[in-house]
Amino acid sequence: MAALETYSPFTTQETAVAPLLSKGKRQDERFPEEFRQIFIKTGTVSSAAGSAYVEFKDTKVMCSVFGPRKALRTNAVSADGQLNCDVRFATFAAAQRQRFVQGTLERDCTTLLQNALEGAVIRESFPKASVDVQVLVLEANGGEAPAIITCASAALAHAGIQMRDLVTACSAAHVGEELLLDPTDGEERRAEGAFFLALMPQSNEVTHLSLTGEWTPQSMAEAMELCTDGCVGLDSLVRDCLRATPPSRNTKAKGT
Amino acid sequence: MSTSHALDAEAYRKIYPAEFYKKFLDEKVRPDGRPLGRCRATSVAAGAVSKADGSALVKIGNTTMIAGVKLEIMRPTDDASDVGTVEVTVEMPPLCSASVRSGRPTEEAQSASQRISEVLTHPAVFDLTQLCIAKGQAAWVAYLDIFCLDADGNIFDAALLAAVAALSDVTLPAVTVLEDGRVTADTAAVAEAQANAKDAMQTGEENAKGTQILTSQRQLSLKCVPIGLTCGLNQGHLIADPCAEESGLLDTTITVILNESGELVSVYKPGGNVGASDAILMDCIEMSRLRYKEVSPLLEKVLGKGMSE
Amino acid sequence: MESREDGREDNQMRQLACERNLLNRADGSARWSQGQSCVLAAVYGPRSTVGRKENPEQANIEVVFKPKIGFAGVEEHELEHVIRKTVEGVVLTSLHPRTGISVILQVLQNDGSVLACAINATSMALIDAGVPLKGLVAAVAIAVQESGGLILDPLLTEQKLARGMVTVAFVDAQPTEAGVPTEADTLTCTTSGLFSADQYLDSLNWGRTACSRIAAFCRVSLERYQRGSQMLA
Incomplete structure (x- = not known):
């Protein structure tokens, strides 16, 4: 059966009526440097070696870690283990329905996640094996990349994979003179510049940094500081959560 | 002693799943x-x-x-x-x-x-x-x-x-059909269509173009x-x-x-x-x-x- | 009792016809018709299979179902799934480990009861290929009408008007007297539409009787073929 030709009756373009910032507060009543409500839970998928679920208010991300298990394609040259990341967006995650295939958005997020975690995961600890990190974004309302990276870190830690440090990530956007931490979807689209930082908070090393749009050196330094603080805050939340839940003893999933 | 029994049971479960289940x-x-x-x-x-x-x-x-x-x-x-x-x-x-x-x-x-x-x-x-x-x-x-x-x-x-x-x-x-034939759920357009329909009903006259499609x-x-x-x-x-x-x-x-x-x-x-x-x-x-x-x-x-x- | 479009009784099957060994390249083939519905089945195997599909304990069974027109979609994949599981139920897969058995089905004409036709064609093609089987699989479809009555082996038009439809397959493991239903267990059952549990039980009974008749037809047809080839030898 041929695919149906359909279109959405809902307009996605928001008429830029309301200002992003009024009286020092954002549209959702937050302060510019305030994070959204964060919820982190590990052990959400029973079939996985490690799993985590992260919510940045209404951006919802779920991650499962499988392994170390037999790699599908072994690298003859290196004895290090493989870290395979895969990010998928649910079809109902964004405002417009998208097909459940590996599109550019998914590929970008996958590359981002891979780069951010490469620096932290000790691949020598699982030679000739692979650790698969599977992420599913259930709802995307801005800040998907930070949520994905934070979720993946929590899941890897839950699975007991050896890492140098947890990786947490933060994003910021600037509108005029103001810097907004953890922008929502609407804010991201209307911002003049976006800043993304993935950090290993304990060792204070950056694993990924990206800047888009217009930035002055001063605003960039401010954004760096803001995001670093954000990452440190996220890190302590993840550690609290991991301390609260016991590590996964899912030996069944590990051996597959 | 009890841990070795537990390990035995887990091993048995993995190696002989059918017998374990039976x-x-x-x-x-x-x-x-x-x-x-x-x-x-x-x-x-x-x-x-x-x-x-x-x-x-x-x-x-x-x-x-x-x-x-x-x-x-x-x-x-x-x-x-x-x-x-x-x-x-x-x-x-x-x-x-x-x-x-x-x-x-x-x-x-x-x-x-x-x-x-x-x-x-x-x-x-x-x-x-x-x-x-x-x-x-x-x-x-x-x-x-x-x-x-x-x-x-x-x-x-x-x-x-x-x-x-x-x-x-x-x-x-609620949706209405725009002039170009596209259906829209845009609240402003729907409200307008609803108002038009109400007017047409009140004045008792039919719109010359025909009634606009509107669903609730x-x-x-x-x-x-x-x-x-x-x-x-x-x-x-x-x-x-x-x-x-x-x-x-x-x-x-x-x-x-x-x-x-x-x-x-x-x-x-x-x-x-x-x-x-x-x-x-x-x-x-x-x-x-x-x-x-x-x-x-x-x-x-x-x-x-x-x-x- | 209303007579049906083609004048049959409610519990009367259409004319059955089976032709075997009609494809040169296939290990076994059969063309099965029930009235105007006709399905061609080709069986390849047991033969060597791709590494990842290889099962060290049993033969790996694959089914491809091609509709009369168009490409195979989700609906056809589901039929493949049902037919594959049915075949796995009758083939002695442990006798041929590490091999693959492929069943390719092509719908030549669709006038109702296509799944039943396909299963019957598969059964005869497997026998033609000499694949070891537990028994003979026979399948039939029963439609539950709006009036509550049952009809056997519905036409496409009858299918569309029916309230519900049941397709069942039974394994016939030994020859039975014609007309006497065996307490055979249902191997496969798929239904669509709504009906009561009583209607369902009745259709199972009808199915059982009809399948034993189909199995008898198959055996007669095979014996005739056997005798014919012995005469030529």
Whole structure:
């Protein structure tokens, strides 16, 4: 059966009526440097070696870690283990329905996640094996990349994979003179510049940094500081959560 | 001493799964402590995804399914000009289970998609004319996507339950047709159309261009509510709601879907190593009836609808 | 009692016809018709299979179902799933480990009861290929009408008007007297539409009787072929 030709009756373009910032507060009543409500839970998928679920208010991300298990394609040259990341967006995650295939958005997020975690995961600890990190974004309302990276870190830690440090990530956007931490979807689209930082908070090393749009050196330094603080805050939340839940003893999933 | 016994049991479970399982079946119980006919704890929650037009999260034991409905507009075909359609897809993303590795849809997921689609598009279960906007011009398409978040056996029952809950959670927005023929749900345009219609009614005159198409907001409803139960057969024992470990040891599975009047919506037994006698099939149907009584209050509570027994 | 479109009784099957060994390249083939519905089945195997599909304990069974027009979609994949599980139920797969058995089905004409036709064609093609089987699989479809009555082996038009439909397959493991139903277990059952549990049980009974008749037809046809080839030798 041929695919149906359909279109959405809902307009996605928001008429830029309301200002992003009024009286020092954002549209959702937050302060510019305030994070959204964060919820982190590990052990959400029973079939996985490690799993985590992260919510940045209404951006919802779920991650499962499988392994170390037999790699599908072994690298003859290196004895290090493989870290395979895969990010998928649910079809109902964004405002417009998208097909459940590996599109550019998914590929970008996958590359981002891979780069951010490469620096932290000790691949020598699982030679000739692979650790698969599977992420599913259930709802995307801005800040998907930070949520994905934070979720993946929590899941890897839950699975007991050896890492140098947890990786947490933060994003910021600037509108005029103001810097907004953890922008929502609407804010991201209307911002003049976006800043993304993935950090290993304990060792204070950056694993990924990206800047888009217009930035002055001063605003960039401010954004760096803001995001670093954000990452440190996220890190302590993840550690609290991991301390609260016991590590996964899912030996069944590990051996597959 | 006790730890070595525990290790022995775990090793036995891995190396001789069939014999391990048989020991439990002989005592009419299962490794997780359930009697043969009991299903795992079930929960249903609607509105789990705010960006979707209708959604539901269902858990049966560890098996978790999340269903989301996205509404779009299509042009109905000539031979079905007054109906819309429901496109059901069950996906098992790699995150749900260690055994799902590649990106291709699993056979289990495709089978579940087709069977749920057949049930939900049957005129006796769901009236597709509800999705009509303007005959021959525009109709709603409800893309119902069901994702498995954790696969611990019995995907089908959870998927069907999530599908039913999500579909019932959908409220069709008020829409109007613009001059270029496109349907829009934009609140400003709809309000204008509503005002125009009201004016035309009040002044008693018909718009020279013809009345503009306008539909009101309404909740989708099912004509009857199908709830299913999957049982497995292992050495003649009928096992309700098998988990993943048990599923690998079954000779065959039988899925029975009933509606509130006790009518059979589907009896599905795809081959397998053994056949099922009439007695076993009747037992399955009976167990499905009991399951229906167990699950329908959960749906009722979530959807706030009265469902007649 | 209303007579049916083609003048049959409610519990009367259409004319059955089976032709075997019609494809040169296939290990086994059969063309099965029930009235105007006709399905061609080709069986390849047991033969060597791709590494990842290889099962060290049993033969790996694959089914491809091609509709009369168009490409195979989700509906056809589901039929493949059902037919594959049915075949797994009758083939002695443990006798041929590490091999693959492929069943290719092509719908030549669709006038109702296509799944039943396909299963019957598969059964005869498997026998033609010499694949070891537990028994003979026979399948039939029964439609439940709006009036509540049952009709056997419905036409496409009858299928569309029916309230519900049941397709069942039974394994016939030994010859039975014609007309006497055996207490055989249902191997495969798929239904669509709504009907009561009583109607379902009745259709199972009808199915059982009809399948034993189909199995008898198959055996007669095979014996005739056997005798014919012995005469030529």
